[in-house]
Amino acid sequence: MEVANEETKTMPQPITMRGGDGPLSYAQNSSLQKGVVDATKGMMIHAIANKLDMEKLCSETFRIADFGCSIGPNTFFSLQNIIHAVEQTNHGNSATSPEFQLFFNDHSSNDFNTLFKSLPPSWPYFVAGVPGSFYGRLFPKSSIHIGHSSNALQWLSKVPEQVVDCNSSAYNSGSIYCTGIETEVGKAFASQFENDMESFLNARAEELVNGGLIVIVMGGIPDGISLSQTAIGKFYHLFGSCLLDLTDKGLIKEEKVKSFNLPLYFPSAKQLKALIERNGRFSIESFDEITEQVKGVAALPSAQNYISHVRAGFEGLIKEHFGNEMVDEFFAYYAKKHIETGFVFGENAAENTLIFIILKRI
Amino acid sequence: MEVANEETKTMPQPITMRGGDGPLSYAQNSSLQKGVVDATKGMMIHAIANKLDMEKLCSETFRIADFGCSIGPNTFFSLQNIIHAVEQTNHGNSATSPEFQLFFNDHSSNDFNTLFKSLPPSWPYFVAGVPGSFYGRLFPKSSIHIGHSSNALQWLSKVPEQVVDCNSSAYNSGSIYCTGIETEVGKAFASQFENDMESFLNARAEELVNGGLIVIVMGGIPDGISLSQTAIGKFYHLFGSCLLDLTDKGLIKEEKVKSFNLPLYFPSAKQLKALIERNGRFSIESFDEITEQVKGVAALPSAQNYISHVRAGFEGLIKEHFGNEMVDEFFAYYAKKHIETGFVFGENAAENTLIFIILKRI
Numbered sequence: 001m002e003v004a005n006e007e008t009k010t011m012p013q014p015i016t017m018r019g020g021d022g023p024l025s026y027a028q029n030s031s032l033q034k035g036v037v038d039a040t041k042g043m044m045i046h047a048i049a050n051k052l053d054m055e056k057l058c059s060e061t062f063r064i065a066d067f068g069c070s071i072g073p074n075t076f077f078s079l080q081n082i083i084h085a086v087e088q089t090n091h092g093n094s095a096t097s098p099e100f101q102l103f104f105n106d107h108s109s110n111d112f113n114t115l116f117k118s119l120p121p122s123w124p125y126f127v128a129g130v131p132g133s134f135y136g137r138l139f140p141k142s143s144i145h146i147g148h149s150s151n152a153l154q155w156l157s158k159v160p161e162q163v164v165d166c167n168s169s170a171y172n173s174g175s176i177y178c179t180g181i182e183t184e185v186g187k188a189f190a191s192q193f194e195n196d197m198e199s200f201l202n203a204r205a206e207e208l209v210n211g212g213l214i215v216i217v218m219g220g221i222p223d224g225i226s227l228s229q230t231a232i233g234k235f236y237h238l239f240g241s242c243l244l245d246l247t248d249k250g251l252i253k254e255e256k257v258k259s260f261n262l263p264l265y266f267p268s269a270k271q272l273k274a275l276i277e278r279n280g281r282f283s284i285e286s287f288d289e290i291t292e293q294v295k296g297v298a299a300l301p302s303a304q305n306y307i308s309h310v311r312a313g314f315e316g317l318i319k320e321h322f323g324n325e326m327v328d329e330f331f332a333y334y335a336k337k338h339i340e341t342g343f344v345f346g347e348n349a350a351e352n353t354l355i356f357i358i359l360k361r362i
Numbered sequence: 363m364e365v366a367n368e369e370t371k372t373m374p375q376p377i378t379m380r381g382g383d384g385p386l387s388y389a390q391n392s393s394l395q396k397g398v399v400d401a402t403k404g405m406m407i408h409a410i411a412n413k414l415d416m417e418k419l420c421s422e423t424f425r426i427a428d429f430g431c432s433i434g435p436n437t438f439f440s441l442q443n444i445i446h447a448v449e450q451t452n453h454g455n456s457a458t459s460p461e462f463q464l465f466f467n468d469h470s471s472n473d474f475n476t477l478f479k480s481l482p483p484s485w486p487y488f489v490a491g492v493p494g495s496f497y498g499r500l501f502p503k504s505s506i507h508i509g510h511s512s513n514a515l516q517w518l519s520k521v522p523e524q525v526v527d528c529n530s531s532a533y534n535s536g537s538i539y540c541t542g543i544e545t546e547v548g549k550a551f552a553s554q555f556e557n558d559m560e561s562f563l564n565a566r567a568e569e570l571v572n573g574g575l576i577v578i579v580m581g582g583i584p585d586g587i588s589l590s591q592t593a594i595g596k597f598y599h600l601f602g603s604c605l606l607d608l609t610d611k612g613l614i615k616e617e618k619v620k621s622f623n624l625p626l627y628f629p630s631a632k633q634l635k636a637l638i639e640r641n642g643r644f645s646i647e648s649f650d651e652i653t654e655q656v657k658g659v660a661a662l663p664s665a666q667n668y669i670s671h672v673r674a675g676f677e678g679l680i681k682e683h684f685g686n687e688m689v690d691e692f693f694a695y696y697a698k699k700h701i702e703t704g705f706v707f708g709e710n711a712a713e714n715t716l717i718f719i720i721l722k723r724i
Contacts (some may be wrong), residue, residue, distance in 0.1 A: 061502035099502040103490065108478040116470040116493040126502055128465065128490035131478040140423035140461040140488055 017070045018312045019111025021118065025071075025312060033151050037077045040150075040217050040356050043288065044078075047358045048085035048146070048213060051285045056211045057145055062086060062098040065144050065207075067134040067200075068152025069104040071115045076123075082146055082215070083125070105130040105138055109316075133157065135199040139207040147204055147214040154219050156263040157196050160188040164259045176240035177262045179228045186226070193265040197275050205281035208361040214282065216357040220289065222350060223268040231346040236262060238343055239310070242334045251326055260321050269355050282359035290354040306345060307335045379432045380674045381473025383480065387433075387674060395513050399439045402512075402579050402718050405650065409720045410447035410508070410575060413647045418573045419507055424448060424460040427506050427569075429496040429562075430514025431466040433477045438485075444508055444577070445487070467492040467500055471678075495519065497561040501569040509566055509576040516581050518625040519558050522550040526621045538602035539624045541590045548588070555627040559637050567643035570723040576644065582651065582717040585630040593708040598624060600705055601672070604696045613688055622683050631717050644721035652716040668707060669697045 018025050064082055069075035079102050090097065104115060108131035119127060132138050134149070135157045162170035163178075163185055170184035178189035204214055219232065227233040243260070246252045267275075269289040276284060311331050319327050337343075380387050426444055431437035441464050452459065466477060470493035481489060494500050496511070497519045524532035525540075525547055532546035540551035566576055581594065589595040605622065608614045629637075631651040638646060673693050681689050699705075 061505060101502050101505075108481070112474045112478060112491060116474060116491075119470070119493070126492075126500065127494075128492045129474060129478075130488075130490045131481070132489075138488065140463050143423060143463075 016107050016110040016316055018315045019071060019114050021114055025114070033074050034077065036151060036217060036354060037074050037081070039290065039354070041081050043286075043356055044081055044215055044358075045085040045088070047286045048082060048215070049089050051213060051358055051360060052086065052089050052146075053211050054086075054090050057209060058096065059145065059209075060098060061101055062146075063101045063103065063144050064146045064148065065103040065105060065130070065139065067105050067138075067147060067149040067204075068155070069106050069110075069115070070152075071106075071111045072118045074150070075104060075115075076118075076120055078148055078150055080120075082148060086146070099126065101126040101128070103128050103130050103139070103144075105132065105134060107131065107133060135196055135203070137203045137206060141206055142209045144204075144207045145209055145212050147208060147212070149215070150217040151219070153197070153200065153216060154264050154266055156189075156192050156265055157199070158192070159261045159263045160192040162188045163261050166258065172261055174244075175237075176243065176257075176260055177227065177233065177236040178265055179226060179233070181224070181226050189265050190267075190271070193267060194275055197272070198279060201276065201279045201281060205279075205361060210361055212361045213285070214359045214361070216355070216359070218272075218355050219266050220269055220272065220353040220355040221266045222291075222353060223270045225268075225350050227266055229350045230266075230352045231349040232266065232352050234347075234349045235310075235343075235345060236264075238338065238341070239314070239334065242330065242337055245337070246326070246330060246333060251329060252322060256322055262317070266352065267355075269353065272355060272357075276357070276359065281362065283362050284357065285360050286356070286358035288356045290356060291351050303339055303343070304335075307331075307338055310334070378469050378472040378678055380677045381433060381476050383476055385670070387476070395436050396439065398513060398579060398716060399436050399443070401652065401716065403443050405648075405718055406443055406577055406720075407447040407450070409648045410444060410577070411451050413575060413720055413722060414448065414451050414508075415573050416448075416451050419571060420458065421507065421571075422460060423463055424508075425463045425465065425506050426508045426510065427465040427467060427492070427501065429467050429500075429509060429511040429566075430517070431468050431472075431477070432514075433468075433473045434480045436512070437466060437477075438480075438482055440510055440512055442482075444510060448508070461488065463488040463490070465490050465492050465501070465506075467494065467496055469493065469495060497558055497565070499565045499568060503568055504571045506566075506569045507571055507574050509570060509574070511577070512579040513581070515559070515562065515578060516626050516628055518551075518554050518627055519561070520554070521623045521625045522554040524550045525623050528620065534623055536606075537599075538605065538619075538622055539589065539595065539598040540627055541588060541595070543586070543588050551627050552629075552633070555629060556637055559634075560641060563638065563641045563643060567641075567723060572723055574723045575647070576721045576723070578717070578719040578721070580634075580717050581628050582631055582634065582715040583628045584653075584712060584715060585632045587630075587712050589628055591712045592628075592714045593711040594628065594714050596709075596711045597672075597705075597707060598626075600700065600703070601676070601696065604692065604699055607699070608688070608692060608695060613691060614684060618684055624679070628714065629717075631715065634717060634719075638719070638721065643724065645724050646719065647722050648718070648720035650718045652718060653713050665701055665705070666697075669693075669700055672696065 064079055066075045066079055083100055102125050104127065112129045112131065115129060130138050162168040163172040165171055170188040172179070172185045178186060180186040208214065221227055221230050228237065243252060243257050247254050247257050273284070273287060276282060315327060318330060426441055428437045428441055445462055464487050466489065474491045474493065477491060492500050524530040525534040527533055532550040534541070534547045540548060542548040570576065583589055583592050590599065605614060605619050609616050609619050635646070635649060638644060677689060680692060
């Protein structure tokens with residue numbers, strides 16, 4: 001049995017969102033992700049209500065797990081939506097209304113203290129936090145009825161070694177993210193994503209009860225488009241250029257930038273579907289690629305707000321690789337360049353997509 | 363259903379041990395409690411092996427919960443001991459070896475981040491943290507096979523109102539802890555303990571599977587002896603005298619000391635047994651009162667070490683009531699007085715006892 005609390009031995013330090021509830025925290029800077037929750041709420045409730053076979057799953061306890069929960073409040077909204085859907089499905093059957101037990105999973109470096117303190121008051125559910133990587137096993141066999149993962153599976157378990165190895169043909173020279181599709185770099189990232197996704201699906205297949213559902217919401221890119229052509233890619237380009245600028249200014253060592261890449265991958269819907277089918281342990285009950293909504297979701301009120309989101313999401317990653325000392329100066333420089341270059345997310349870029357999937361354990 | 367994450371609404375701010383893993387933390391200052399784990403290890407393994415009916419409990423997943431786990435490492439030792447006992451009982455039946463899922467419970471103000479980061483590496487068990495008061499429900503019905511609580515049930519859910527009410531006949535004038543037995547103060551503390559223990563037993567009765575066990579280890583006092591005559595009472599007296607001294611010196615307001623009492627109660631074995639029998643939802647499988655071992659356990663190597671333990675255990679309580687500002691000065695004063703008065707734990711005092719109980723859900 002591979003258990004996820006071994007992560008510290010076998011994996012590089014995992015990245016989690018900025019903790020606490022201060023002005024720079026993820027808790028205060030996750031409205032973009034909240035948009036995703038809202039955009040998919042109706043779809044999710046409808047799909048669960050249609051696909052969940054409550055008679056088959058009948059159980060005194062109904063267990064729901066959020067994989068990659070971060071520190072709230074979005075995880076609370078998502079799980080509440082799922083519970084509504086389950087209760088609707090179970091409507092008229094109040095004699096057998098189950099007790100809900102909710103599991104919040106993220107890396108052990110996640111700020112669970114803040115998560116627990118911000119639980120909705122008087123929530124009538126049993127809750128638990130589960131530390132560990134969702135690329136390994138986290139729960140006993142056949143113990144989860146619905147799994148959920150939103151905005152999390154784009155985070156790879158690690159950066160593929162080749163892309164930061166100067167001697168490799170897949171060395172990602174001068175860039176910090178997955179550029180290209182059929183390039184060596186693109187293939188290295190894709191291969192890492194495929195391995196990780198396979199691990200995720202295999203672990204969940206063990207943990208879900210037969211007939212249990214898993215809801216996946218994750219960012220994607222249109223088929224045949226490179227990440228660098230998309231809104232997200234253009235942001236990564238700006239972000240990476242700040243690291244290069246500060247190398248020129250002597251704040252960061254060149255080797256450190258050369259060995260840095262973002263452990264992120266956005267698949268095409270086609271690629272993701274093929275992966276799930278090849279894995280074969282789940283039936284695809286619902287598969288949607290959303291573009292229009294993403295545009296609305298991504299329309300942030302101000303550059304300053306966007307900048308705060310960026311820091312909440314990436315500070316841990318930057319600190320882990322470059323050390324504590326340069327963090328404030330780096331994000332100050334990034335904010336300045338963001339504003340001075342008039343960066344607008346999504347401008348002159350191909351749209352990113354949002355992939356919404358419901359799988360059933362077969 | 364009363365769920366424990368409502369605690370912030372219905373209870374005073376709960377007290378938890380000092381977090382982190384620095385020199386003043388509970389993690390670094392819990393060797394006294396580790397002594398209790400060691401002293402009861404053999405008894406626990408023997409009793410579980412004798413009392414656990416594995417055939418009746420047969421399950422793919424074996425769930426164990428520690429109630430009042432604090433931040434480690436003692437909780438890891440205790441649960442590991444329980445797992446050894448279960449595995450011994452199940453010996454020769456490796457085909458049906460269960461998967462273990464361990465739940466660590468404490469108040470939501472507990473430092474779960476430190477707990478999760480200090481999990482033993484490569485532990486082959488599934489783990490989860492469960493925030494909330496163990497005087498309310500924390501788990502779904504019939505979902506736990508063995509519950510455990512060590513050095514936790516002496517913490518009351520709150521200080522009885524009367525003992526800090528100047529107008530009450532049970533006002534605990536000039537003292538910060540439960541003095542006396544048949545006094546009004548003693549009765550008020552005893553009544554609070556009885557209510558809390560009843561809540562604990564009722565909640566666990568719902569959560570444990572039929573035939574499931576609960577292991578309770580807690581401090582007690584010999585029948586007919588007042589806490590003030592015991593080693594622990596004499597320490598509380600010293601501790602409280604420091605608050606009074608600092609009131610005289612003007613560092614603390616008199617009203618603040620008058621409204622402060624330790625939410626702690628140590629029952630006699632007789633009283634605790636009667637409570638469990640009156641509750642009636644568990645059979646008493648094992649009930650021991652240990653005195654000699656406690657003496658050994660309490661033999662701390664140095665006054666300085668003892669002082670560190672005191673701060674790790676009581677800093678949260680003092681901070682919550684008196685505010686942040688006086689904490690360092692208070693503990694410095696306490697350390698000075700401890701050393702100057704030549705305080706030795708257990709000297710000229712009646713022995714405290716350790717009560718070790720195994721209950722079975724009937």
